[in-house]
Amino acid sequence: MAKEQLTPMMVQYMNTKDEYPDCILFYRLGDFYEMFFDDAIKASKVLEITLTGKDCGMKERAPMCGVPFHSASSYIAKLIDKGFKVAICEQTEDPKLAKGIVKREVIRVITPGTIVDEALLDDRNNNYLALVCMVNEKFGIAVSDVSTGEIYTTEVSSADMTMNEIARYEPREILLNSEAAKEISEEIELRFHITPDTNSDEFFSAPDMEGRILRQFNKQSLSELNIGGKTALIRAVGAMLGYMEHTQKTGLSYINTLTAYEVDMYMDIDLSTRRNLEITETMRDKARRGSLLWVLDKTKTSMGARLLKQWVEKPLVNPIEINKRLYSVKELTDNVMLRDELTMILSDTYDISRIISRLSLATANPRDLVALKATITKLPELEMALSAAASPILKGITKDFDILADVRELLDTALSDEPPINLKDGGVIKSGFNDEVDTLRSAMKDGKQWLASLESRERERTGISKLKVGYNKVFGYYIEVTKSNIKDVPETYIRRQTLANCERYITPELKELENTILGASERITVIEAKLFDEVRQSVVAQIKRLKRAANIIAVTDVLCSLAEVAYKNNYTMPEITEPGVLEITEGRHPVVEKMSRDSLFVPNDTRLNTDDDRVLIITGPNMAGKSTYMRQTALITLMAQIGSFVPAKSAKIGVVDRIFTRVGASDDISSGQSTFMLEMTEVSNILKNATKNSLIILDEIGRGTSTFDGLSIAWAVVEYIQSKKKLGAKTLFATHYHELIALEDKLGGVKNYSIAVKKRGDEITFLRKIVRGGTDDSYGIEVAALAGVPHEVILGAKRILKKIENDEISTAGKTEKKPAQESGQIGLADSAANEIAEELRRMDVTTLTPIEAMNTLYRLASMAKEIQ
Ligand code: ADP
Numbered sequence: 001m002a003k004e005q006l007t008p009m010m011v012q013y014m015n016t017k018d019e020y021p022d023c024i025l026f027y028r029l030g031d032f033y034e035m036f037f038d039d040a041i042k043a044s045k046v047l048e049i050t051l052t053g054k055d056c057g058m059k060e061r062a063p064m065c066g067v068p069f070h071s072a073s074s075y076i077a078k079l080i081d082k083g084f085k086v087a088i089c090e091q092t093e094d095p096k097l098a099k100g101i102v103k104r105e106v107i108r109v110i111t112p113g114t115i116v117d118e119a120l121l122d123d124r125n126n127n128y129l130a131l132v133c134m135v136n137e138k139f140g141i142a143v144s145d146v147s148t149g150e151i152y153t154t155e156v157s158s159a160d161m162t163m164n165e166i167a168r169y170e171p172r173e174i175l176l177n178s179e180a181a182k183e184i185s186e187e188i189e190l191r192f193h194i195t196p197d198t199n200s201d202e203f204f205s206a207p208d209m210e211g212r213i214l215r216q217f218n219k220q221s222l223s224e225l226n227i228g229g230k231t232a233l234i235r236a237v238g239a240m241l242g243y244m245e246h247t248q249k250t251g252l253s254y255i256n257t258l259t260a261y262e263v264d265m266y267m268d269i270d271l272s273t274r275r276n277l278e279i280t281e282t283m284r285d286k287a288r289r290g291s292l293l294w295v296l297d298k299t300k301t302s303m304g305a306r307l308l309k310q311w312v313e314k315p316l317v318n319p320i321e322i323n324k325r326l327y328s329v330k331e332l333t334d335n336v337m338l339r340d341e342l343t344m345i346l347s348d349t350y351d352i353s354r355i356i357s358r359l360s361l362a363t364a365n366p367r368d369l370v371a372l373k374a375t376i377t378k379l380p381e382l383e384m385a386l387s388a389a390a391s392p393i394l395k396g397i398t399k400d401f402d403i404l405a406d407v408r409e410l411l412d413t414a415l416s417d418e419p420p421i422n423l424k425d426g427g428v429i430k431s432g433f434n435d436e437v438d439t440l441r442s443a444m445k446d447g448k449q450w451l452a453s454l455e456s457r458e459r460e461r462t463g464i465s466k467l468k469v470g471y472n473k474v475f476g477y478y479i480e481v482t483k484s485n486i487k488d489v490p491e492t493y494i495r496r497q498t499l500a501n502c503e504r505y506i507t508p509e510l511k512e513l514e515n516t517i518l519g520a521s522e523r524i525t526v527i528e529a530k531l532f533d534e535v536r537q538s539v540v541a542q543i544k545r546l547k548r549a550a551n552i553i554a555v556t557d558v559l560c561s562l563a564e565v566a567y568k569n570n571y572t573m574p575e576i577t578e579p580g581v582l583e584i585t586e587g588r589h590p591v592v593e594k595m596s597r598d599s600l601f602v603p604n605d606t607r608l609n610t611d612d613d614r615v616l617i618i619t620g621p622n623m624a625g626k627s628t629y630m631r632q633t634a635l636i637t638l639m640a641q642i643g644s645f646v647p648a649k650s651a652k653i654g655v656v657d658r659i660f661t662r663v664g665a666s667d668d669i670s671s672g673q674s675t676f677m678l679e680m681t682e683v684s685n686i687l688k689n690a691t692k693n694s695l696i697i698l699d700e701i702g703r704g705t706s707t708f709d710g711l712s713i714a715w716a717v718v719e720y721i722q723s724k725k726k727l728g729a730k731t732l733f734a735t736h737y738h739e740l741i742a743l744e745d746k747l748g749g750v751k752n753y754s755i756a757v758k759k760r761g762d763e764i765t766f767l768r769k770i771v772r773g774g775t776d777d778s779y780g781i782e783v784a785a786l787a788g789v790p791h792e793v794i795l796g797a798k799r800i801l802k803k804i805e806n807d808e809i810s811t812a813g814k815t816e817k818k819p820a821q822e823s824g825q826i827g828l829a830d831s832a833a834n835e836i837a838e839e840l841r842r843m844d845v846t847t848l849t850p851i852e853a854m855n856t857l858y859r860l861a862s863m864a865k866e867i868q
């Protein structure tokens with residue numbers, strides 16, 4: 001488009017838009033934000049607002065749509081939600097003073113991962129932005145919540161690890177440098193359903209990143225930040241700071257702590273395990289209700305809620321650190337009075353983490369400061385209550401407890417107790433704080449009195465008893481006289497306005513008063529804004545101290561929440577040991593026991609170790625409780641490493657480095673992808689990445705393919721995991737392949753378990769009790785009956801099963817008697833025989849080692865046996 005033809009305003013618009021091509025540009029015009037051209041077309045659809053046009057100097061009008069500035073938040077939210085970025089372009093000079101076109105500038109770019117507006121954020125969740133920079137086979141990861149100023153960073157050596165790390169945070173926005181994009185861009189779209197930004201290399205290759213980082217965190221060397229020599233990480237963090245500056249446009253002084261960590265400081269939980277275990281949301285509906293977090297979260301503050309989620313997403317592996325948390329939870333569980341007192345205090349605090357950020361970014365309103373004051377006011381009480389505590393964390397945070405008395409004093413003297421949300425509405429600064437404000441205020445107040453006395457004086461002087469002083473926006477103050485009294489109006493009155501039954505006048509004296517009064521109110525707005533900003537800056541200067549207070553509140557809240565949950569749900573304190581054993585007595589599933597109100601949850605024991613009880617093969621009919629049992633073991637382990645008490649009578653937990661779970665294809669409701677392929681990819685991932693200190697949950701793997709393939713795979717997987725040389729990880733393996741029961745006698749460390757079922761006549765009852773020994777009865781028809789399949793069909797099924805057992809049904813389903821060796825389960829015998837034949841045909845006997853030959857023979861023989 002040729003800019004010469006455009007109107008000057010449109011030229012300004014186009015120039016601004018050129019700088020922000022990937023954003024929807026909100027261009028401030030009076031009381032509206034207007035959008036033009038493609039932006040207008042896109043936005044009008046998403047926002048369901050009318051698309052109009054504006055003369056722009058060209059033949060055709062520019063497509064245009066707009067939203068009122070005072071309700072822009074909700075529109076921005078909608079656009080952000082749909083994945084758009086919004087650039088806010090404001091008038092940066094007073095239109096009255098502008099010569100020519102009013103200056104405008106983009107003052108902020110809002111993207112899904114950089115939101116700071118309270119209205120667009122979820123209180124109880126962090127809002128993360130993640131950057132990944134790949135350099136020389138290393139992946140540097142930087143994650144930040146701009147609204148709280150947290151920034152985390154680590155460096156890993158593979159794409160898989162990067163994905164797992166990102167999964168901890170569930171970022172809303174992801175930026176990748178082009179090398180990283182090649183490796184994980186597709187995977188990110190597939191797994192997290194967001195399109196990563198892969199066109200921002202300029203941020204990743206900005207000059208002097210080290211200097212930028214050192215200045216930001218006020219350090220002399222990178223080693224002080226524990227990031228020395230980590231090129232990929234440094235570039236990710238540097239790019240993060242650059243991108244934040246690009247979006248926020250203002251001081252990032254509140255981002256003053258960089259948390260650099262090694263991935264092995266936390267339990268590794270891959271993405272599908274997170275989903276399977278329903279740690280923060282359910283698989284089916286993505287709901288919080290029904291997740292582990294839902295059970296654990298009884299926090300009273302948003303800061304606590306967010307911190308608890310972080311703990312849940314990053315379970316610890318260091319027994320000492322875990323015990324610190326556990327002993328603090330124990331103290332609060334035992335000391336009900338202390339817990340009650342603390343929760344009462346916490347209930348009266350506000351989200352100062354986010355307030356601090358808004359203060360720093362200068363978007364805070366007067367009420368934010370009042371909320372800050374209210375929170376600081378609670379600190380002495382909090383200190384008092386905590387001084388009674390003896391457990392490690394609680395004691396730790398009371399050391400050098402800073403009640404921020406000076407900040408409170410400042411806020412208290414400077415701000416009125418109930419200021420308006422909007423600074424412009426006036427009355428934000430408390431009287432007594434600033435002389436000029438006080439003088440002007442009294443001028444305004446006296447002015448009103450002067451007006452009243454002027455009115456009565458004029459009445460007396462003119463003898464017009466109904467004479468009135470009034471005010472309107474156009475004429476300012478005036479004297480009003482009804483038509484019937486006009487004859488008595490003095491000559492000195494100057495007429496300004498004639499209405500139906502009255503006339504309005506001014507006098508020089510009145511105008512002078514007006515100047516004092518209106519001048520004062522204008523001046524006061526300016527001074528109040530200036531003072532507010534000074535107060536804001538003094539508070540911002542204390543950010544480190546404020547952050548510490550925020551942290552005390554959050555940590556106390558999380559510990560109280562865990563204690564309350566432990567107390568109410570009858571949890572027990574786990575004993576944490578070095579890696580090795582998992583011994584759970586009368587364990588329960590924390591979520592299932594809460595969800596099933598009508599029936600009592602049946603507790604079960606778990607015993608796993610690195611010796612005789614490495615791999616537990618769990619059999620039992622559908623619906624018996626296999627999946628629940630295995631998940632409960634994983635969840636109890638996870639809870640313990642978070643620092644939570646656990647639903648069990650007692651538990652000894654040797655810390656595990658990773659938890660893996662894989663649920664067989666047909667059980668996996670969430671993914672619509674080629675399930676068998678996915679299943680096998682994940683199994684391979686487990687076998688490659690697990691260590692002997694990992695906990696593996698395999699739930700009916702192999703289901704997605706033919707029986708014999710599936711069985712062989714399951715069999716081989718158990719062999720591999722069981723082998724101490726290869727892996728030797730603690731494993732729970734539920735299977736419908738009863739053949740695997742045989743492994744207990746063949747392989748060391750394998751134990752059979754099943755979930756007991758009572759059969760009386762045709763009816764079965766699930767006992768939900770795990771017992772030693774395998775079962776080969778699947779009670780499929782009985783389960784179908786329980787599920788309410790019509791009686792007729794059940795009878796039919798029984799009849800057919802009988803016939804199959806008596807070899808009366810062939811694989812083709814025709815009713816004819818066949819020789820015994822040809823029949824078996826429907827459809828299986830033929831294909832199995834074919835499979836064996838095919839394998840023999842393909843086999844190159846001359847290249848087989850003796851052991852391979854033995855193994856193959858063994859496998860084929862067991863397949864042949866199944867046909868019998
Ligand atoms: P499976 O994996 O053997 O098919 P599930 O673990 O899915 O069985 O359990 C089926 C249902 O049985 C669960 O939804 C749960 O409501 C119930 N259940 C499982 N274990 C228990 C238990 N120990 N106590 C009470 N109910 C249980």
Ligand code: MG
Pocket residue numbers: 623626627628667699
């Ligand atoms: Mg199951």
